[in-house]
Amino acid sequence: MDVRQMREIPIADFLSAMGIQPKKQKGNILWYNAPYRTERTPSFKVDTNKNVWFDFGIGKGGDIFDLAGEFIGSKDFLLRVAFIARNGAYPLPIIEHPQRNEEKEPVFNDIWVRPLQDTRLLGYLEERGINAHVAIPNCEEVRCRVRGKRYYAIGFRNNAGGLELRNRFFKGCIPPKDISLKRNGSDVCAVFEGFMDYLSAMQLGIIASDWLVLNSVSNVEKAVRALHGYERIDCFLDNDEAGRRTFQRLHDCFGDKAIDRSSLYADHKDLNEFLFSKNAGNNV
Numbered sequence: 072m073d074v075r076q077m078r079e080i081p082i083a084d085f086l087s088a089m090g091i092q093p094k095k096q097k098g099n100i101l102w103y104n105a106p107y108r109t110e111r112t113p114s115f116k117v118d119t120n121k122n123v124w125f126d127f128g129i130g131k132g133g134d135i136f137d138l139a140g141e142f143i144g145s146k147d148f149l150l151r152v153a154f155i156a157r158n159g160a161y162p163l164p165i166i167e168h169p170q171r172n173e174e175k176e177p178v179f180n181d182i183w184v185r186p187l188q189d190t191r192l193l194g195y196l197e198e199r200g201i202n203a204h205v206a207i208p209n210c211e212e213v214r215c216r217v218r219g220k221r222y223y224a225i226g227f228r229n230n231a232g233g234l235e236l237r238n239r240f241f242k243g244c245i246p247p248k249d250i251s252l253k254r255n256g257s258d259v260c261a262v263f264e265g266f267m268d269y270l271s272a273m274q275l276g277i278i279a280s281d282w283l284v285l286n287s288v289s290n291v292e293k294a295v296r297a298l299h300g301y302e303r304i305d306c307f308l309d310n311d312e313a314g315r316r317t318f319q320r321l322h323d324c325f326g327d328k329a330i331d332r333s334s335l336y337a338d339h340k341d342l343n344e345f346l347f348s349k350n351a352g353n354n355v
Contacts, residue, residue: 077155082117082124082135088248089158089289093117105129106289107142109319142289144312157244158289179245180216184226184234187212192225195239200346201270209270213245227251227266227284235266235286244286250293251284258302262321264288264309268342272307275346277335280305288317295324304329309341 083093083101093101094113099120102113105128114127125132131141139151142158187193187210196206206225213226213234224236224243231249236242251266259280263269266286272278281301285294298304304325308314310333321329336345 074152077152078134078136079122080135080155081119082122082138083119085135085138085155085158086117089287090293091289108316109323142313157242158248158287182213182215182245184214185212187225189223192223192238196225196270199267199271199343200350201267201274201343205270205273209273210266215245227286229284229286237267248287248290250286250290250297252281252297253283254281257281259305260298260301260303261305261307262294262298263307264314264317264341268307268309271343271346275342278305285317288313291317291320295321298325301325302328305332306330307332307335307342309333310337311340314341 086092086103086106089106091103091106093103095102099118101117101119103115103117104110104113105115105126108128110128115124116127117124123132123134124138126141129141131137135155136148136151139154140146143150143154145151187207189212192212193203193206197203209227211226211228211234212223213236214221214223216222222238224238224241226234226236226245228234229247229249229251231247233247233249234245235251236244251269257280261269261272261278261280261282263272263282263284264287266284269282269284272282283294283297285291298321304321306318306321306329308318308331314333318329318331318333322331336342339345339348
């Protein structure tokens with residue numbers, strides 16, 4: 072897939088792949104609640120004929136790349152491409168220079184999954200403060216071929232059977248994209264943005280409850296549906312704008328049942344960075 076083909080991905084399909092559905096439709100116009108901010112009345116429209124969007128709440132619009140920029144708050148084109156690749160219908164762990172007349176091909180081939188045992192992957196997790204006794208029961212080892220090249224990564228299952236991928240050099244996903252939820256019969260659920268934060272919490276011993284990993288803040292609406300019925304929702308989200316928006320959405324839905332636990336790592340971007348710095352301090 073080249074840049075031109077990615078631009079032609081229907082915006083409505085891209086939003087649907089992230090679990091975001093229109094609130095109403097009139098002809099070729101779809102109306103949504105803005106997917107990257109909180110609102111009660113739909114003011115975000117998609118013209119399916121022209122494949123463009125416009126958000127009346129902020130006075131901005133454009134193509135799928137402009138939309139990705141609003142989600143991640145960045146003007147960096149490659150970051151926008153990576154966001155579309157990870158969260159849409161065409162996940163790509165590696166961004167390559169576009170080539171003309173390139174034939175569409177499956178992104179992942181020869182996928183092979185086994186229990187996590189590769190010393191390089193375990194070593195990477197160890198560097199991030201996560202020991203093998205935490206990682207091995209929760210993760211898998213994934214090997215695959217991407218455009219003729221072999222890759223290996225740590226794999227983390229989501230509820231739809233997809234695999235979130237991580238190694239020292241990239242993040243990606245073997246579709247389908249979804250949340251990861253483990254129910255242990257608790258009336259409390261801990262919520263994390265990514266599986267590295269969940270593993271960090273396990274390493275720190277700070278959760279003894281059900282848990283949910285978003286695997287992308289764009290999955291927040293799926294999380295909302297899954298979290299109904301819990302008496303308390305402990306939110307260990309990133310200390311950035313996306314994390315704050317996600318917590319606000321959960322708080323809007325669940326009120327004081329949703330508790331912001333980010334004060335635990337207030338001086339750090341996320342829980343894994345906190346764990347890493349904590350271990351570094353202990354080694355001084």
